[in-house]
Amino acid sequence: MSFLSLSRALTRRVVRTLRLVVVGGAISYRALFNWTTPPMFIGTLLVSPLLQLLFFVFLGRQLRVADDRFYLLGNAVVSASTACVYGGTMAVANERRYGTLGAVLLSPRHRAPLWFGRALPYVLNGLLISVFTLTVATLLLGLRIPVGALPGLAAVLLAASAGCSVFGLALGALGLRFRDVFLVSNVAASVLLLLTGANVPRETLPEWMRAVGDVLPLTHAAEAARELSAGGGLDRGRLGAELATGAGYAVLAVVLLAVFERGSRRRATLDLM
């Protein structure tokens, strides 16, 4: 095979994979994400995190544990979790719920782009929610964020959404094995509020909780976002840690999806609820 034909074959393969990731991801988002109608999207994904942020801001004001900025940045980062954790879960678990999982897994395509394509819309969705929450809450609370911090903040929020989406995908993988996977997502979303330090200063938490928080998505992003808003510049170490955490969950998601897929095939329980 000549170099040219090899190059063409490779290009075709890359384009096909990209198509699977982008088009497949977009179709699955529309089909499987339960909150795409305007009332649900606005109510659940935009208004709800904003009101939660205000709840913690007033709690913080009452207790004087931290200032408004602490809660604003922490909750803006963690607001992505609603779309990312539940979305990632729905991206896998709803296939089983709607009885279409068998058809998806009959596909000869490689599993990694198939599943990661599904996480992609939630990365963008999570980013949108974080930006919305941050913008509206900043205006409501009359806080200022340095303009110079915005590019860094965008990078941090993107990393946070990406990490949280693959975390959601890893939880969704449990949907191949267990029926009530949304139960796990509910608890996981709440745990993120506590252990990522979004609402409690991490130095006040016990050592083991800090250690768990270190390996959860959003923790490093929340800290990096706070440093940026305080004019401290982008902490590349924290951004790297957030990306590394996300990469870890990506590997975990692929492994869990492969293991549970094999298990479901062996037991013939793919579409059973």
Place this chain on the structure above:
Amino acid sequence: MTTMTTVPRILRLTVVGVRTHVSYMSRSPLEITFAVLVPLVYATLAVYLFRAADDPDRLLTAAVGAGLMGIWSSVLFGSGGAVQNQRWLGTLETLVSSPTPLPLVLLPITLATAVIGTYAMGATVIWGTVLFDVPLDFAHPVLFLVAVPVCVLSLGMMGLLLAATFVLLRNANALANPLDAPVWLLSGMLVPITVLPDWTRPVSWALPTTWGSRAVHAATSGGPSAGEVLAPMAVALALGLFYALIAVLVLGRVERRARAAATLSLA
């Protein structure tokens, strides 16, 4: 049927209905987890925040507050979806066609969601005691045991209004999801309403959750006067009854409309 026989029958229906639905909901791991684990996370969060604020005397308040939040969440999502759930279970037509008025059929369901919420209260208080050594030094222990059921009752009646109004809305969940935190906030479940802007005060006063929370918090860490607990309890009950009355009117209209349009079983 005379009033003499009607009242005991209604009470019996309510008690049997609540028992049935509590048993039914208690068999669902999702309901139990939602009722217990999430409030436990909030209780932990509250305890660490109160500790960080050097306010160890109010740790019990934090645990009880998280429990109240759990009761509200249970009522909000359980009662809000009460009619829809019956529709999905295929039992709505049977319930509507029974000779018992629809509000009396639904009230035990919404009360049951509030009772399920008390799992959260029990769990957060036990959690606080066992894990964080929170002393159970209630200001009025007996009144606390009265205030919680009264709070549950008033929230259950408020839940009936949620059930009635949510059935009118196609996207009721879109309304339910964002209603969680604002009611926690406006009712002073964890944060006193005095820290909120003045314009929110009338909204807080109109919520039975505010008075129920005030009664429970007063019984937990209030002053020596029993009136601090009893007065808000009475207001919570009165407001709950008022909400239930509105719910009866709304449900009557919903039922007539659904029967006329033959849309009772349609989601």
